[in-house]
Amino acid sequence: xxxxxxxxxxxxxxxxxVMNRFDLTSKLVAKLKHDEAVIGGxxxxxxxxxxxxxxxxxxxMLGSMGLAFPIALGVALAQPxxxxxxxxxxxxxxxxxxxxxxxxxxxxxxxxxxxxxNGIYQITGAQPTPAAGxxxxxxxxxxxxxxxxxxxADEEDFERLIDRSLSASxxxxxxxxxxxxxxxxxxxxxxxxxxxRFMLGLGVRQALG
Amino acid sequence: xxxxxxxxxxxxxxxxxxxxxxxxxxxxxRNDIRLVPYVxxxxxxxxxxxxxxxxxxxxxxxxxxxxAVGIVSGAWMGGMRGAVLMQTSGxxxxxxxxxxxxxxxxxxxxxxxxxxGTLGEFNYGQSLVCRTMRPVLDSLAMxxxxxxxxxxxxxxxxxSIKQAIATQAPVALILSPLLTGGKVFEK
Numbered sequence: 001x002x003x004x005x006x007x008x009x010x011x012x013x014x015x016x017x018v019m020n021r022f023d024l025t026s027k028l029v030a031k032l033k034h035d036e037a038v039i040g041g042x043x044x045x046x047x048x049x050x051x052x053x054x055x056x057x058x059x060x061m062l063g064s065m066g067l068a069f070p071i072a073l074g075v076a077l078a079q080p081x082x083x084x085x086x087x088x089x090x091x092x093x094x095x096x097x098x099x100x101x102x103x104x105x106x107x108x109x110x111x112x113x114x115x116x117x118n119g120i121y122q123i124t125g126a127q128p129t130p131a132a133g134x135x136x137x138x139x140x141x142x143x144x145x146x147x148x149x150x151x152x153a154d155e156e157d158f159e160r161l162i163d164r165s166l167s168a169s170x171x172x173x174x175x176x177x178x179x180x181x182x183x184x185x186x187x188x189x190x191x192x193x194x195x196x197r198f199m200l201g202l203g204v205r206q207a208l209g
Numbered sequence: 210x211x212x213x214x215x216x217x218x219x220x221x222x223x224x225x226x227x228x229x230x231x232x233x234x235x236x237x238x239r240n241d242i243r244l245v246p247y248v249x250x251x252x253x254x255x256x257x258x259x260x261x262x263x264x265x266x267x268x269x270x271x272x273x274x275x276x277a278v279g280i281v282s283g284a285w286m287g288g289m290r291g292a293v294l295m296q297t298s299g300x301x302x303x304x305x306x307x308x309x310x311x312x313x314x315x316x317x318x319x320x321x322x323x324x325x326g327t328l329g330e331f332n333y334g335q336s337l338v339c340r341t342m343r344p345v346l347d348s349l350a351m352x353x354x355x356x357x358x359x360x361x362x363x364x365x366x367x368x369s370i371k372q373a374i375a376t377q378a379p380v381a382l383i384l385s386p387l388l389t390g391g392k393v394f395e396k
Contacts, residue, residue: 039283059286063309067279070271074283074291077244077267082287098272099279102246106269191313195286204288 017154018177021116022048022184024158025087028114029053031162034083037075037202040187041068041088043123045116047183049087056201060187060194066095069103069113076108079202083110083166090117090137091129097140103171104145112165113146115175122180141173149173229362229388230256233321236366237292238265240374242319244284244291246270246277248299252323252389257294274299275306282316290374292319297326297339300381304345311379312349318379319370324355328386331394342383352380357387 025048032038037057040046045068046060059075061068072086093115103111119132131137141149148168152158158176165172187194199205227235233256237245245260245268247253260268271277274295281291300322311318325332326339346353354369356362366382373380386392 037287061310062313064275064279064306067275067282067306067310070276070279071283071286074244074280074285074289075287076283077280078284078287078289096273096276096279099276102269102271102276102280192315195314195316199286202287204286 015153016151016177018179019152019155019158020181021045021118021178022051022181023155024114024116024152024176024178025049026052027155027159028085028087028162029055031159031166032057032085035201036083036085037072037079037198039068039072039075039084039086041065041086041092043089043092044183045087045089045092046187047185050187051183051185056197058201059198062187062189062191062194066092066099068092069099070096072111072113073099073103073106073108075202076111077106080108080110082202083112084108085112085114087114087116089122090115090119090131091121093137094129094131097144100141100144100146100173107170109169109171112162112168112172112174113141115173116178117175118178118180120180122182126180137175138173141175146171146173150175152176226359227363228255229356229359229384230259232359232363233366234259234263236363236370238263240290240367240370242290242292242370243267244281244289245294246280246291247294248272248274248277248296250294250296250299250323250325251392252296252325252384253294253321274302278303278306278311278318278320281318282310282314285316285318292321292370294321294323296323297342298335300342301338301345304349307345307349307351307379312351315377316379317373317377319373320379320381322381322383323389324383324385325392329391329393346381352378353383354380355383355385357385359388362388 029052040049068088076084277293326336330336
């Protein structure tokens with residue numbers, strides 16, 4: 001049996017461009033004009049969301065690996081008129097793949113899930129995930145019942161898929177192959193302030209005085 | 210009749226007011242707990258069926274208890290109150306999400322845990338995992354109560370929900386077999 005550490009971290013089978021997480025996250029944030037909520041998954045995913053420009057409608061996870069999509073689903077159910085985006089890493093999604101079936105069943109039309117797939121646990125030392133090179137996240141999502149699931153072929157296609165999700169009639173999943181670069185910024189690790197600002201941003205709380 | 214000599218479990222002695230599951234449903238409604246994701250348990254069957262039948266609630270199964278905790282956490286931040294239903298072995302999967310989401314972000318996570326592993330358990334693994342539940346809750350200094358009596362149950366559920374929301378802190382309500390009858394061994 002070959003050494004799994006020697007496997008390439010990207011599947012050779014897909015004809016999709018290897019992009020950059022911070023660049024894609026910045027492109028997403030630039031498109032948000034209606035106070036859309038964005039949930040950033042643990043680690044580099046929310047570091048890049050933080051670095052792309054702080055918004056009160058951003059929520060940054062400092063733990064609970066794998067829960068970006070479930071948290072986003074909760075926001076989407078609570079506020080059906082607001083569009084909700086969730087950014088998640090491939091390793092994180094592997095921890096909580098069952099949520100794709102839950103989301104497919106509930107089918108909130110205001111939820112768009114984005115998977116940043118580099119095939120590695122970048123933040124722990126770039127070890128390959130068990131799925132690297134063999135599992136197709138879009139096929140998994142489609143198999144779970146998320147009909148609007150697609151790989152972004154390149155940056156332009158990513159932006160087109162984001163635009164399309166804004167008027168989708170069901171949940172959307174967009175997967176993007178990304179490089180192995182670490183996050184550009186570092187989220188300030190203040191969970192109470194993150195949560196309170198997010199609730200202010202969603203109009204659930206009013207600012208004191 | 211010989212059957213009259215059978216010791217009556219306390220849950221059957223209570224006056225014929227609401228059953229425990231009716232207390233949960235009504236107390237949820239009174240406190241505007243609308244979102245109820247769950248991982249099912251035999252003891253919770255009637256409660257889950259009745260919550261599904263009531264249009265007040267948004268309720269659905271999740272693949273894991275941790276997922277349900279994420280969902281109600283997001284919903285609470287979005288202005289919708291929720292509670293998670295599970296059994297003891299499901300609670301045992303939650304230490305990480307309690308320590309990294311519910312507690313540090315000060316989220317009033319409300320959990321109802323049907324207690325297996327005690328008072329007539331027939332599966333050794335269930336009795337072992339049950340012993341981890343209160344030490345985990347205590348190690349995180351979390352509020353928790355074990356409901357054993359129907360006459361106190363509404364007070365415990367109602368006050369615990371109100372305290373969780375007012376103090377922005379999670380709470381676990383453990384439903385003892387003394388309250389629910391538990392799950393019994395049948396061939």
